[in-house]
Amino acid sequence: MLDDILTLLRHDMVMAHHPEPADGVELEILRLLLVAATEQMGHTLARTGYSANIKERRDFSCALFTPDGRLLCQAAHVPVHLGSMPASVHAALAVFPRLAAGDVVLLNDPFAGGTHLPDITMIAPVCLGEQVVALACNRAHHADVGGLTSGSMPVSSSIFHEGIRIPPVKWIDGGVENDGVLALLLANVRTPDERVGDLRAQRAANAVGARAVLELIERYGEATLARLVQGLLDYGERVMRGCIAEMPDGVYVFDDVMDNDGVSDAPVVLRVTLTVAGDEATMDFTGSSPQVAGCINCPAAVTHSAVSYVFAALAGDRLPHNAGAYRPIRVLLPDDCVLNARFPAAVVGGNVETSQRVVDVLLGALAQAVPERVCAASAGTMSSLSLGGVDPRTGRRFTHYETIGGGMGASLAANGESAVQTHMTNTMNTPVEALEMAFPLRVTRYAVAEGSGGAGRYRGGDGITREIEALADMDGALLAERHRHRPWGLAGGSPGTAGSAT
Numbered sequence: 001m002l003d004d005i006l007t008l009l010r011h012d013m014v015m016a017h018h019p020e021p022a023d024g025v026e027l028e029i030l031r032l033l034l035v036a037a038t039e040q041m042g043h044t045l046a047r048t049g050y051s052a053n054i055k056e057r058r059d060f061s062c063a064l065f066t067p068d069g070r071l072l073c074q075a076a077h078v079p080v081h082l083g084s085m086p087a088s089v090h091a092a093l094a095v096f097p098r099l100a101a102g103d104v105v106l107l108n109d110p111f112a113g114g115t116h117l118p119d120i121t122m123i124a125p126v127c128l129g130e131q132v133v134a135l136a137c138n139r140a141h142h143a144d145v146g147g148l149t150s151g152s153m154p155v156s157s158s159i160f161h162e163g164i165r166i167p168p169v170k171w172i173d174g175g176v177e178n179d180g181v182l183a184l185l186l187a188n189v190r191t192p193d194e195r196v197g198d199l200r201a202q203r204a205a206n207a208v209g210a211r212a213v214l215e216l217i218e219r220y221g222e223a224t225l226a227r228l229v230q231g232l233l234d235y236g237e238r239v240m241r242g243c244i245a246e247m248p249d250g251v252y253v254f255d256d257v258m259d260n261d262g263v264s265d266a267p268v269v270l271r272v273t274l275t276v277a278g279d280e281a282t283m284d285f286t287g288s289s290p291q292v293a294g295c296i297n298c299p300a301a302v303t304h305s306a307v308s309y310v311f312a313a314l315a316g317d318r319l320p321h322n323a324g325a326y327r328p329i330r331v332l333l334p335d336d337c338v339l340n341a342r343f344p345a346a347v348v349g350g351n352v353e354t355s356q357r358v359v360d361v362l363l364g365a366l367a368q369a370v371p372e373r374v375c376a377a378s379a380g381t382m383s384s385l386s387l388g389g390v391d392p393r394t395g396r397r398f399t400h401y402e403t404i405g406g407g408m409g410a411s412l413a414a415n416g417e418s419a420v421q422t423h424m425t426n427t428m429n430t431p432v433e434a435l436e437m438a439f440p441l442r443v444t445r446y447a448v449a450e451g452s453g454g455a456g457r458y459r460g461g462d463g464i465t466r467e468i469e470a471l472a473d474m475d476g477a478l479l480a481e482r483h484r485h486r487p488w489g490l491a492g493g494s495p496g497t498a499g500s501a502t
Helices: 002-009 012-017 024-048 085-095 179-186 192-220 222-245 300-318 348-369 432-438
Strands: 060-065 071-074 104-107 119-128 131-141 169-173 250-258 268-277 280-284 329-332 384-391 396-403 441-449 463-470 474-479
Touching: 024 060, 024 071, 024 131, 024 192, 024 222, 060 085, 060 192, 071 085, 071 222, 085 104, 085 119, 085 131, 085 300, 104 192, 119 192, 131 192, 169 179, 179 192, 192 222, 222 280, 222 300, 250 348, 268 348, 300 329, 300 348, 348 384, 348 474, 396 432, 432 441
Parallel strands: 280 329
Antiparallel strands: 060 071, 060 131, 104 119, 104 169, 119 131, 250 268, 268 280, 384 396, 384 474, 441 463
């Protein structure tokens, strides 16, 4: 796909060889080429992955970074991955500041830029000779990384319950694979063959991204491409500043609650104070609950990711998703806060559930400033289901993970979409045929939960009913929210129906 775009645009690229500042046409061409590169990385990962979670649900994200770790471009993949990925890249560079050709770094540590342990990030330098010219990066949710329950999504009270924690480590050094790193990882998971397959798919995806960057250098030249990259970062900043400047100056406060933390029944408060001043915005989460005993503590990188997602959605399609776009945005997190997890906090639900509530809280604050640009609360949960055991058909151990989805909140101008993945998750569903072929499971019902969206002039989107029958003994867990505190409406609209599980 990238080669096709380059062929169509080769005549336009002639302009890139003069030294004047980049104009809008040049920047848009580069933006599209970079997006094509990251999307191509994703296609490779989906085609070569082993697990249903990668092949079918596409629970992964791909991006390119500058050599010093600034986000250059990302594909339209999973928001909770993408907005937090820069923190992982910086953590890797702090340990390995001099990456070289053939290196591959792995990490999943939530206290070093990660999200939760199933999300393994892979970083590879793109080299022109001995010079690092970019970083290719992807993050994939592995269907098991050990821990208390199959699928590594337990109702936990410590990071030690959730699986193997990987600090930044070189899996491949100068093209030579470190067998010990892989052996250590595989000794701690339930489905090692599947993990190897998905890791090698991640490596292949980064190789595709590296090849695309080198093609761009070949066609543009290093100096011209560097000028255009800086121009694109600056353009991202201008677009975001313009978006924020359209909001009325002021201080907007909103809070919401999580049902509980999985250990106690007490609700957990999330509060934001949004300050808009000119073309800059500050989010202060002071007033949110302290770190909790259960697994809904949110790593700081994930909180930042939710903020990035909301403001990127406000800016719309004109925004290039790069580091420059987030220069006008500031996030303040107290030290002892459920949104700023500290070791050894349990965090597996913070990534999938608390991140969704951060979005709702931000939208509630923004609704006071720009009600015409936001929607009411959506499903507010990823409803993460993990299962595993021994498949009697093969005698082999299996693990399965999926998110169920729900309804989208209505806006002042339109009904919400029904039965979709909302906000911080952007994966596909696991098709019934694929699930039943791969696992000893049977889907007995899969339908829109009619009438579950909130009533109003414009209705909230309806949720999903999914019933699955286990055909063998298995264990697992369900992490879900909005079973007690319903999604709120805006402008007099009614709240949505609470979720349930049996």
